[in-house]
Amino acid sequence: MTALVLFLFFCQAFGAVVGALTALWSELAYIRAMRDGKIDAAERAHLRIIGNGLRFGMALLLLASLGLVIAAYAEHGAFQPALSASYWIFIALALLIIGVSWALSRRFISSVLGSAIAFSAWWFLVYLTLGSFPALSFGAAAAFFVVATALFYAILALARFLARKR
DSSP states (O other), X not given: OHHHHHHHHHHHHHHHHHHHHHHHHHHHHHHHHGGGSSOOHHHHHHHHHHHHHHHHHHHHHHHHHHHHHHHXXXXXXXXXXXXXXXXXXXXXXXXXXXXXXXXXXXXXXXXXXXXXXXXXXXXXXXXXXXXXXXXXXXXXXXXXXXXXXXXXXHHHHHHHHHHHHO
């Protein structure tokens, strides 16, 4: 069972890293595509491929997380993931990414705001899965996320503004 748990941890971390790197790649590709003011068919196809990478990362991340919860339950371990704040932060971020991606695809929120939220959430997930995220309560993590998203919003808005000026 230990080998399965290690494999699931690896899959979870790999999914988070794939998603975060794809989110970074998508931002760079979008800024490059918007330089001329319009997105052509080739640029749309490129962005669609990036979207598939984000879906793969999220699916791998969530399936591995589900596998880890089931493995912890089956082992009757003293530590159950669903009782920890980091687990619920993880789930909230994953649901936030899914919801924001859906809202972006339906144009319910602005592109810059949606991208900043998704970008921040992906990197938070990377730090959570790799164990580099500090032990915070759910409320403190939410506040930290809002501040990080505001910072990424400013950076992405500036980058998009400078890309369109050329």
